Amino acid sequence: MAGLDKNTPTPQDITLHGASRVLEVSFSDGQTFRIPFELMRVYSPSAEVQGHGPGQEVLQTGKREVGILGLEPVGNYAVQPTFSDGHDSGIFSWDYLYFLGSKQDELWTDYNARLQAAGADRDSPMPEKAGQGCGSH
Template sequence: MTAPIPSKIHYHKKARELELTYPDGESHRLPVEYLRVYSPSAEVRGHHPSQAVLQVGKKDVGLKNIEPVGRYAVKLAFDDGHDSGIYSWEYLFELIENREAYWADYLERLEKAGASREPLGIEIKQL
C-alpha cells in the first residue's frame, strides 16, 4: 500500500509541530524534534544502521523552511542548520504510524548514552 499524499502541510511555529492534513480530512501533528531526530539524511542515519548518529539536544529545534521535492516528498530545513533530509510521503506516514514506538526507542537510546534532549548551553568561563 502506498502512503497517502498530504493535501496540506502547516508549520505551527509556537508549538514546533508540523501538521499534515490528508484528503480524507484526517490530520496529524508531528513535533519538529521528532522529525529532526528521525531525519532520513545520511548525516543522521548513516549509510548503514551501524553508522547512525544519535541526535542529542534537539528539544527546542524549529523549522526554517519547508520545500517541496517533486511530487513525492518535502525537504525540511531546521533552525539548527540541518537541511539534508528529504522526507518522502511514505516516510512521513511511517513516522505517523510508529510515533509512539519510535519515540520510546529514541528516549531509551538517549538514556543508555547518558545524553539529553536538552540543548547544550554555551559554557562561559570566569577569569
C-alpha cells in the first residue's frame, strides 16, 4: 500500500467494456463505478491535457467515440490506458479513478460548461496546434 493514503479504497476488479466504452472499477469500500472512456480521456491527468499549471488545461473535444486499446498497471497504485486516438501519457491513480467515478455528474457538467464557453461541442474536432511549446509530440 505504499504511496497511498490509507483511506484510499483500492480496486478489487477492473473491467474494460469495449463495446459500451466504459471502465468498470469495483473498489474495496463496496463502490463500483462505470467510468466512460470519454470522461477518462477528457480528464486525463497527463500534462498534454492538464497543461503545466492552472489555466493551462487543453480542452479535449471529439472524444465521444474514443476507445481504450490497452491498460497497463503502474506499480500497485495506478493504471496507464492507451486510448484509440494515440493518447497514452495519462497515469490514473486509484484515487483519481475513484474521483472520476464518484464525481461523474459534476465533471460532465463542468466539461459541458467549458465546451459551451469555448463555442465547441463534444464532437468538435480537436484544433490542430502547431508548436505547442511543450516539447514532445
